[in-house]
Amino acid sequence: MDADRRRGFADVDDALFDTTQIPLTSRDIRTVGELLHDIDHTARHLLMDVAGDDAGRLLHGWPDLITAAASLWSSLPGQGFGAGAHTRDEPITRLVSVADAIGRSLRNTSWPPASRPDRRMTQMTRTLGHADDLVHRYGADIPLQRTESYRDLEAARARIMHALYVTAHAVGVSLHQHGHSRYQAALGSNRPIELSQRHAPYAVPPTTEWIRRMAVSEAAAGRYLDGRFTQALRGEASRPIEDDTRISRALAGWDIQAHRTLASDAWPTNMVLITRTQGLIAGAAMVLVDAAHHAGHLEPTDRLSPAIAETGRAWSNLASRWGDLTAPDARLDPDLMRTAAEVRAAFRELTHASTTMASLDVIATRPGLERGTRATLHALESGSELAYVIGEKAHTPGLTGPARALSIRAHNDVESTLANPHPNGDVVWISPAEILARKIVLAPRPVVESLLIASALTVESCNRACTASLCHAVTTELGSPTGDDRRLALSEQRSEVVPGTSLARNHPIPR
Known part of the structure; x- marks a missing residue:
């Protein structure tokens, strides 16, 4: 009876020792392309879920996100390779300049108050850092003389810039919603807020300057993507499926x-x-x-x-x-x-x-x-x-x-x-x-x-x-x-x- 019971348990436990069922719980096996897809996925969810209360934390996370994106951008092989390379790198340089100004202003302002960056921003920054590590480790093995390699690198840059574009728009939406909430809260008080005549209507103090800077960032990313995004993604390389488990x-x-x-x-x-x-x-x-x-x-x-x-x-x-x-x-x-x-x-x-x-x-x-x-x-x-x-x-x-x-x-x-x-x-x-x-x-x-x-x-x-x-x-x-x-x-x-x-x-x- 005991032997039959032991055999029964062994039959059930066979699956525990099937090598195809052993999970990789200690390391990330995603490729650079998959990491960039994940960043784009997170940015899109951020845009759908953003609220006015998120504005301060999003602003605090923006400088680190741009720093990580710029580091990955500069690590991609082929810098200065091909026609229009200087024009291609201008938008990321512009984004870094604006992000640095935002970072300095955040240390000397009463709003937004000091806080931890938004968790979605932190997730995107961490993912960009992981992609940067992979490029540093294996980027030298990419055969730049091949046309498909060059097109895949351009697709990677387009993915990075699109994620930044969507994220900048999400931060702007959050700032506008925050301004709208402040305007509505002030309607019944003795100090109503006057709507902006130069910017978007709800670009009210103290969000006016932040909205302007995020609009500059969004425009810089948009100019890079205009007429280029869909064409660049057509050259994105996809590796064959080698692991069916x-x-x-x-x-x-x-x-x-x-x-x-x-x-x-x-x-x-x-x-x-x-x-x-x-x-x-x-x-x-x-x-x-x-x-x-x-x-x-x-x-x-x-x-x-x-x-x-x-x-x-x-x-x-x-x-x-x-x-x-x-x-x-x-x-x-x-x-x-x-x-x-x-x-x-x-x-x-x-x-x-x-x-x-x-x-x-x-x-x-x-x-x-x-x-x-x-x-x-x-x-x-x-x-x-x-x-x-x-x-x-x-x-x-x-x-x-x-x-x-x-x-x-x-x-x-x-x-x-x-x-x-x-x-x-x-x-x-x-x-x-x-x-x-x-x-x-x-x-x-x-x-x-x-x-x-x-x-x-x-x-x-x-x-x-x-x-x-x-x-x-x-x-x-x-x-x-x-x-x-x-x-x-x-x-x-x-x-x-x-x-x-x-x-x-x-x-x-x-x-």
Whole structure:
């Protein structure tokens, strides 16, 4: 009996020693091109998420970002190579000059007050520094005499400048929103603010000079990109896929790191990144499943894709709600950011062309589709357990967040009947004084109620996607009946766990 039990455990533990499943948890394996894609990705998210309260921290992060970008720019091989090299380098020189002036002014001004740089700016600066290190180490090996090498270098410069252009615009938008808030707050006072007649209407003191300097930076980057960006990106080199296990290793590393972060004290500040990445995995799963159907690796089904789409929407909704609970100056876990970036890079290598999403015909012919689809479906199955853990975190007492965001969310949830109204009718959940002072306050009852509901819906949708994945008919290329039975048994074990229990006690987190 004991021998049979030991053999049973050995069968289950075989996967632990599969070399294709061992995650790289200690180093970043992304290329310079993938790092530049990540910087562009972060800049675009910054532009979508920026708010007026971010203006001061964004300004504090701008000089360091430009310094890192200029260092990478000067490290790229081929400086002074080709016609128009001097003209090509003028914009980055101009950006450095303006950023230096901003840095000096920040040390001698009352607004914005001294603070840490915005975490997204810090992330972009760190990524640029990593790319700079790679170029310093391997740049001498690039054959500059080849036309494709020169075009790839020009594409890299265009990527850098585009990220700076989008970021400068985001800082300008934040400054305008800050000016608009100051104008609205002064309307009911004895000292109304006069709108600007020379600049944009809400370029009001003390933001006027900052808006002017960021507009100069944006214009300098825009002049470089005008008529050049799309043409330069056509010359971007893409290496062939040589490692068909990258997605599985990236997802295994992400699952480990996500659980480590959730077990730490810093989990509230990292919840948005965790939930957004889970939503990205669901979105990538839809693309890979469609491509696998197209290639004949999966049998057509009407159940799997809708379940995955519902899961992606649930994760995105949950990410939005945790975003309201995140302090503006929160610091993200660097290891979590790295593993999330590796997941994005691994999926992009398979699903994208140089500038856009690749067609299903192209994805279907790429090596790694079978392994990538299987690993992504496995990630959907394990995502149900992660949803349970995040659901437990929603029950944590004393959740806090920025007063303005929580006030808006509370009133919206009551009006949309997602949360129960106050017994006394319409009430002010957070005082105007706390909103004006930009305080971090306790989450009001409607916010907590709707967060719990959103967490439960995410768990439910993840379980449905897991069931659809396990029950889906898979061809011999993607999995064996034995593997399906094993995954079904693991799913049944997960379904016995109910929200409110401590998953960390039952599932030790690797260290």
